[in-house]
Amino acid sequence: MKVTQAELTISAAKPDQFPKNPAPEIALSGRSNVGKSSLINTLLARKGLARTSQRPGKTQTLNYYWINDRFHFVDVPGYGYAKVSKKEREAWGRVMETYFQEREQLKAVVQLIDARHEPTEDDIMMYDWLKYHELPVIVIGTKADKVPKNKWDTHKKKIREALELEEEDPLLLFSSETGYGKDKAWSHIQRALFDS
Template sequence: MEIKQSEFIISAVKPSQYPTDNRVEYAFVGRSNVGKSSLINSLTNRRKLVKVSGTPGKTRLINFFLINDSFYFVDLPGYGYAKVSKSEQSKWGLMMEDYLVRRPQLQKVALLVDCRRKPTEDDVLMYGWIKHFGYEVVIVATKKDKLNRAELVKNNKLIRETLELDAEEEIVNISSLKKTGIVELLTSIFKDSHIDE
């Protein structure tokens, strides 16, 4: 899959604001500051398609990006940022649940975790949530440039054990900074899809 065209379409807080053209969707989710915006920019070869904020917890909406005039990448709100109030976190949770429950167009969810750290309780909860709603999940371990090969192998094992991944579920290690793992991730996201390449 080669991404040649990408554009921001809409930010939504409720289902009535979602695109209505029935194109398939691939969602990206992860805790605040895990590198979600940078990853989407890397996948689309657009440095500023998604605004990269220095302030964790800044993405508070569901953002839809039309790719190749064919399908959507969906950027879900980051979670787990302590300085955001409980009521605000609850709103984000309901917003994401609404999306996961009511979106038959959603094909697959990429769950981002930091390859340097053990997945948090929120990561484990989100993984369980995605599986509960019946979606395929791709685990994306970000910031691989921060670890050497041995550390990466060790931490991938920790991620797999903590999330209790099924044997067939892969972990894709990426570095948005060095643009490594991007092709592998695109291959994993679009495996078994019927989108024309």
């Protein structure tokens, strides 16, 4: 995928701010600090488009990126971060539920998991929740450059087993440092956007 145009168009804090545009969307989900902004910047070949935050859990809106005048990436708030009040978490939870359950433009969810570690309870819960709502999921193990190459298969196996990954959901490793996995990620994303 050659990205010729990419811009942040809106940061939506509530459902009535979601764009009315009928174009297809891919949501990007993952724990705070898993490397979501780095993945977005790498895929879009833009250095600082998605802001990497020094404070995990800072993204509290759904950030819409309009790409090639054809589709949106939607960066959803990171989960599993404790320093946010219960009330705030519940408020985001409601917005996210509305988005995942009712957004007809949503074609698939890219779920990011830190490839260095086994999936957390939050990772497993999120995957189960997405599958409960019958959403296609593309699982991407981030920070692959921090895992020795000869252990990649072992780490993928651990992710697959912990999530009880469904057969139709792809799992790939990715590194924003080296760009490894970028083409593979794009091919799955394109398929989800335009073949479904």
